[in-house]
Amino acid sequence: MNPAVLALEDGTVFEGRSFGAPVERTGEVVFNTAITGYQEVFTDPSYSGQIVVLTYPQIGNYGANAGDSEASRPHIEGLVVREFSPLSSNWRADETAQEFLTKSGVPVISEIDTRALVRHLRSRGVMRGVLSATGADSKELVEKARNAPSMTGLDLATRVSTAERYEWNTGVVHCSPSELESAATEVRHHVVAYDYGIKRNILRRLVHSGCRVTVVPASTSADDALALKPDGVFLSNGPGDPEPLTEQAEQVRKLVGKVPIFGICLGHQVLGLALGGKTYKLKFGHRGSNHPVINKITGKVEITSHNHGFAVDPDSLNLNELEITHMNLNDETLEGFRHRNYPVFCVQYHPEASPGPHDSHYLFGEFMKLMEEAGPPPLAPGR
Numbered sequence: 095m096n097p098a099v100l101a102l103e104d105g106t107v108f109e110g111r112s113f114g115a116p117v118e119r120t121g122e123v124v125f126n127t128a129i130t131g132y133q134e135v136f137t138d139p140s141y142s143g144q145i146v147v148l149t150y151p152q153i154g155n156y157g158a159n160a161g162d163s164e165a166s167r168p169h170i171e172g173l174v175v176r177e178f179s180p181l182s183s184n185w186r187a188d189e190t191a192q193e194f195l196t197k198s199g200v201p202v203i204s205e206i207d208t209r210a211l212v213r214h215l216r217s218r219g220v221m222r223g224v225l226s227a228t229g230a231d232s233k234e235l236v237e238k239a240r241n242a243p244s245m246t247g248l249d250l251a252t253r254v255s256t257a258e259r260y261e262w263n264t265g266v267v268h269c270s271p272s273e274l275e276s277a278a279t280e281v282r283h284h285v286v287a288y289d290y291g292i293k294r295n296i297l298r299r300l301v302h303s304g305c306r307v308t309v310v311p312a313s314t315s316a317d318d319a320l321a322l323k324p325d326g327v328f329l330s331n332g333p334g335d336p337e338p339l340t341e342q343a344e345q346v347r348k349l350v351g352k353v354p355i356f357g358i359c360l361g362h363q364v365l366g367l368a369l370g371g372k373t374y375k376l377k378f379g380h381r382g383s384n385h386p387v388i389n390k391i392t393g394k395v396e397i398t399s400h401n402h403g404f405a406v407d408p409d410s411l412n413l414n415e416l417e418i419t420h421m422n423l424n425d426e427t428l429e430g431f432r433h434r435n436y437p438v439f440c441v442q443y444h445p446e447a448s449p450g451p452h453d454s455h456y457l458f459g460e461f462m463k464l465m466e467e468a469g470p471p472p473l474a475p476g477r
Contacts, residue, residue, distance in 0.1 A: 098203040098227040100145070100174060100211075101235035103242070104218060108211060112227035113178045114195040114202035120238060121145040121171035122245045123223035124403065125212045127382035131449020133158050136168040136195065139254040139291030140359065140401050142333040143245060145172040145225050146381075149212055154191035157182025161267060164293040164448065168198045169254065169333075172225035174211065178204035186269065201227045219377045220245075220403065245403065246375055250334030251290040251342070251360060255312035262287075262309055265301040279304035283325040283465045286310055290342070290360045291332030295448035300328065303458040313341070316348035325465040326354040329361025331444065336363035336373045336404055343367040350436055354464040356457070357440030359402055362430070365440045366406035369416060369433070376427070379403035380443075383450035386423040387430075387443060395423065398443040399450025405442065406431075437464040 098112035102123060125147040126135055132153050135146060153175040173195065182190045195202060203225055215221070222242040224235040265278050278301070285305040287297065290312050300307050308322055312332075319327060327349055346368040349355060357365040363373050380400035387398045408418055408428040420430030420441055432439035439461075445454035 096227065097229070098201065098225065099230070099232055099235055100203050100206065101224050101226070101232055101239050103222040103236065103239040105236050106214060107232045107236065108203070108206040110203045110206040112202065113180070113192050113204055114173065114227075115199045116227045117199055117201050118224060118226040118228050118230060119145065119171040119201055120222070120224050120242045122220055122403075123147065123174070123215065124220045124379055124381060125149055125215055126401070127384070128399075128449055131383065132191070133162040133194070134164050134449050136170055136173070136200070137163040137165045138293055138401060139165050139169045140293075140331050140333045142169045142250050142254050142291065143248065144170060144333070145174060145223055146170045147174040147208055147211055147215070149208060151176040151208070152179060153177070154179035155182065156184035157187025157189060158191050158194035159186045159188045161186070161269070164295060168195060168200050170200060172200060173202045174206065174208065174225070175202065175204050176206070176208045178202055201225050203227070215378055220379060246335055247338060248334045249338040251332040251339060252312050254291045254333060255289045256309060257311060259308060259310050262297045262307040263301060264298060266298045278302045279462075281306050283462065284308070284323065285326045285328050286319045286322050286324040287328040288312060288314065288319075288330055288342075288361070290330045290364070292330035293444075293446060293448065295446040296328075296330060296358065299446045299455070299458050303462050314345070316345045316352075319345075319349065320352060324353055325468070326356065326461060328461075329355065329357035329364055329440070331359035331361065331401070333360070335375070336360055336367060339364055339367070350433070350438055354437035354461065354468050355439075356461040356464075358444060358446075359442060362440035362442045363404060363406055365438070366411065366431075370410070370412055372407045372410040373404050374407055375404050376402075380422070380427075383447075385443065387420050388423055389420055391419055396453035397451045398445070398454055399447050400443050402442060437468055439464075
């Protein structure tokens with residue numbers, strides 16, 4: 095048996111069995127409660143800088159395939175599970191989960207008490223940790239965890255963003271003929287999507303809803319975005335602390351009132367900062383696919399997919415200009431708001447649902463409606 099160690103900054107140490115790459119990685123240790131969709135978690139850029147604990151007991155049993163990746167490679171720093179399957183049994187699998195993570199340099203620790211670990215993180219809060227499969231001393235690993243950079247104040251969005259602008263035109267692909275899905279809408283709008291760590295299924299959903307999508311780097315100026323003549327601007331999910339993204343927030347502020355805007359996750363937080371709000375770090379965050387959120391406009395409750403460790407403080411928002419639209423029913427954190435005067439709205443959770451329920455797909459339709467009502471895009475600057 096190849097040993098592996100997970101050491102936390104508070105001195106807690108877990109010993110288990112190594113799978114994946116035999117390396118050592120450092121990150122913020124967080125947990126996700128979803129029971130399926132592990133490959134989407136592995137490849138979600140929002141997990142950059144984090145070691146992920148999956149609470150579902152068996153991971154890897156259905157392997158990995160090219161269609162389920164949310165990015166070109168895994169972004170998690172390491173993986174912690176109760177049981178990791180070295181075999182795969184699924185007709186869609188291209189390779190085992192172990193092969194998928196090993197070739198990407200991601201270490202895995204298995205056969206530890208993940209329930210005890212998650213209870214520890216819930217009571218103490220998420221913390222820095224080191225996952226090592228190199229035979230390193232536990233005390234040395236604890237010291238490394240204590241000296242690792244904190245997620246607070248860390249700008250990771252610009253690190254994972256695309257370096258160059260590109261076009262995306264692939265829509266939703268059905269996993270099987272039995273999957274229920276509405277027909278794709280013909281292309282009617284051009285959307286500029288800011289990449290703070292964007293997931294592929296968000297892009298697929300935008301195309302499915304009738305958009306031609308141009309993805310731009312996180313550092314793109316408002317003038318450059320408007321020069322592309324978009325019908326709307328999308329602000330994506332992403333990793334790290336939103337507070338350091340002052341320049342991104344400034345550019346978004348310049349876009350408000352010029353073009354319809356839709357933000358998800360980190361995009362929601364950046365929009366909150368752009369409109370004068372403040373953000374704060376949650377004790378252990380929201381990561382899973384069954385969080386209840388109430389839509390305060392309709393009164394309906396949506397079961398939603400989440401992945402975030404920061405939130406917008408609703409008390410910091412100017413409610414004369416902004417309307418709170420969604421709230422989390424577990425802890426009453428802010429989940430969405432919209433502008434009272436401009437076609438601008440956002441949500442903290444993930445309506446593209448990859449993985450997760452489909453209760454919130456309607457939000458993409460809301461974005462389409464805003465663009466239809468807004469009319470033709472503005473002229474490029476200087477014209």
